[in-house]
Amino acid sequence: MDERGNHIVGTKTYVFVWTALLCLTGLTILAAQMKMGKWSMVANIAIASAKASLVLWFFMHLRQEKRLFKLMIFVPLITISIMIGLTFFDIWYR
């Protein structure tokens, strides 16, 4: 592997990831129809995050990137988590 991260990912891997993404899409629709109240949303967000992770890790090549790239993506994720988390403290305990 040279400095461009010139690693060719096989077609099989990509098709496998794509199949997994389609299965998770089916699962999320199923989870929404089970009428689990609040838990439906929790399940849907968890499945969406699993799908997003697959896209980031395989399609966006984070798997082959340097550690800097792998760690960097936590900066916006943590920022948003703090923003949403603190706002909810305000809403729940006002």
Add this chain to the structure above:
Amino acid sequence: MTETAHTEQRDYIGAKLGMWFFLFTEVLLFGGMFLVYSVYREVYTADFHEAGMEMNVVIGAVNTVILLTSSLTMALSISAIKKGAHKISVLLQAATVLLGIAFLVNKYFEWSDHIRHGFYPDSPQLLAMSHGKILFFGLYYVMTGIHALHVLIGVSIITFILVLTLRGTVTSNDYIKLENAGLFWHLVDVIWIYLFPLFYLIL
């Protein structure tokens, strides 16, 4: 490193780093809207559920499959160019563009349907509804609208890269433009992955 024959300076890591930084600003742009959505959903839970019933799950699911598939073709086109298979790469890029357009065509039919039913910003029917429902449709139009704008921009960028690939500017030696376009396209896909359950699956 391997190309000593080239005198041209290329910084692939720097180019990718810059692209990722840009993507972070995009994540924060949508993050702000997700924050507003989550707050109003918490405050107007019942209204959001009722308004969510107006959404067409089938169109949402079809568009999800379309975007996921377009991400596959995009990723495969990069693999193809790395292998030197230019023709296959061009075909896969064209497939990505067509899938992106299919997504927008679906969106057109979906929005026309909402407008026919009287659900559009400031419509008399919507203004007569409860506060939460007005907010739901407002957020729906803004968030999926800005997302659709990103799809349109993505389609334009990939078309541009496709022309560069045909002209031989993007090659198996120099494919960073295609790779960065791919990163943008996948991010648009990731955002849709969250928009789909938040708007279509609150039953």
